Amino acid sequence: MLFYDCSTAPNPRRARMFIAEKGVQIETRDISIAKGEQLTPEFRAVNPRATLPVLVTGAGNVLTENVAIALYLEEMFPDPPLMGExxxxxxxxxxxxxxxxxxxxxxxxxxxxxxxxxxxxxxxxxxxxxxxxxxxxxxxxxxxxxxxxxxxxxxxxxxxxxxxxxxxxxxxxxxxxxxxxxxxxxxxxxxxxxxxxxxxxxxxxxxxx
Incomplete structure (x- = not known):
């Protein structure tokens, strides 16, 4: 898995907190929105919508929405349950x-x-x-x-x-x-x-x- 983060933005922080609550280690790359790095061709090759966060799953699928990222991690790492039982x-x-x-x-x-x-x-x-x-x-x-x-x-x-x-x-x-x-x-x-x-x-x- 690969997680694209931005340390200053709220939506990536939501995913970052979810990952921390799960206690898992995921390779992370920080993308600076302040520097416009989300608009570079390199990042838009990952997510053409130029938004963060992004999680690339083990199968290589690209998830760009917090709920989808949370659901994937909940299924992969069910404890502790953070989306209800x-x-x-x-x-x-x-x-x-x-x-x-x-x-x-x-x-x-x-x-x-x-x-x-x-x-x-x-x-x-x-x-x-x-x-x-x-x-x-x-x-x-x-x-x-x-x-x-x-x-x-x-x-x-x-x-x-x-x-x-x-x-x-x-x-x-x-x-x-x-x-x-x-x-x-x-x-x-x-x-x-x-x-x-x-x-x-x-x-x-x-x-x-």
Missing amino acids: GPEERAQVLNWNAIAEQQGAMPVAEAFRNSNRHMKGRALPGPADFDQIPELAERGMARIGLFLDMLEQRLQDSPYLALDRFSLADISAFVFIEFARVVRVSIPAEHGATLDWYGRVRARPSAAV
């Missing part, structure tokens, strides 16, 4: 992981890519250039607040996001919350359940990779 748990993990992606990651990306001066002309990842839309940045900031409120409500009823134990969904939500610092957003002080959950996830060794 049985159909009910697996469905819960994928459900909350999708919520974290769509209602957590997307708003942060909208706010950041449509407001940061370094993202001018690069409002979307990938090989094509797109102009910034300031209104999307404003909408993204509002949506981040709604996402944090939803997390607090959920975590008041459950110790972890999807299950009664740590899972892929917690990795995704944690990484997106930490990445929200790029738009100067953090967990509100009154969100006690979320802060407790965040502290427990932050203390895990995988959070330091």
